[in-house]
Ligand SMILES: C[S@@+](CC[C@H](N)C(=O)[O-])C[C@H]1O[C@@H](n2cnc3c(N)ncnc32)[C@H](O)[C@@H]1O
Ligand code: SF4
């Protein structure tokens with residue numbers, strides 16, 4: 001028993017210390033090198049080669065996770081949105097006009113399968129030759145519709161259904177349709193990724209930290225967020241933020257974010273240089289409201305639900321919504 005406890009405490013301290021530092025060191029350098037690569041390629045070719053983009057196609061969700069990395073459950077009913085296909089196409093066209101290629105797009109939310117235009121959104125994304133890989137990220141509480149399956153089966157090499165496996169959370173088991181989704185994907189030759197249920201990093205509530213520019217840069221670099229994310233903004237346009245949480249802060253009117261530095265808009269007059277400058281920035285105001293780096297050292301059961309029911313107007317099952 002004493003030996004077991006000693007091993008456990010050694011493992012825990014390694015995980016929170018040495019192992020955390022080693023894995024973090026790799027992420028830090030991957031992040032740093034990807035930024036450098038974009039700059040070098042821009043200088044050499046005059047083109048933007050983007051590596052990654054997450055797209056919040058709706059802020060609506062079937063779950064209300066206490067530690068949601070995008071702070072989605074914190075968005076009030078009157079701040080919610082769901083992108084229509086026409087809006088989505090407009091945003092994506094504006095971005096693609098300005099870049100040479102985009103390695104990976106992750107279509108998510110909220111829960112993307114709640115968007116009634118999601119089949120058209122996915123199909124349009126997959127048609128874009130500049131986009132190399134597409135992931136559809138779902139919490140597996142909503143079944144894939146026939147229309148969605150029909151689109152997905154057309155692109156077995158380019159598209160992956162990425163199931164967030166929350167089965168370690170027993171309270172959710174009756175709502176998870178993981179088996180059914182995997183089965184329908186396999187039957188239709190759709191690539192599906194369903195990892196073993198994994199633990200989450202807890203997410204501390206938003207709180208202002210009075211960090212100097214130097215400290216804030218250091219914090220962002222250490223966070224090494226690769227999750228550049230597109231949100232719709234309250235003026236009806238869309239913008240790209242350094243992470244999902246930063247986009248949610250903007251929707252909530254928190255963070256004092258400045259256009260051109262903290263985000264770039266996908267409006268008609270977007271310039272390549274803005275995209276480059278955004279990706280080279282490492283002093284994001286949103287980071288001053290975030291404790292992510294310290295949170296990363298701990299782990300919790302995935303998708304623990306907040307006590308209140310899901311945000312008003314959001315059904316807990318398969319309904320699809322648009323135009324909010
Ligand atoms: C914000 S969710 C949006 C898509 C969908 N609602 C879902 O849950 O899969 C995107 C991804 O972030 C992951 N995620 C959310 N909160 C997290 C946390 N605190 N720690 C680690 N991963 C988290 C989810 O598991 C999911 O794979
Ligand atoms: S399922 Fe949970 S993690 Fe995914 S968006 Fe909804 S609240 Fe966030």
Ligand code: SF4
Nearest residue numbers: 223225243287290292
């Ligand atoms: S707000 Fe900044 S520190 Fe927090 S997760 Fe986003 S990029 Fe990282």
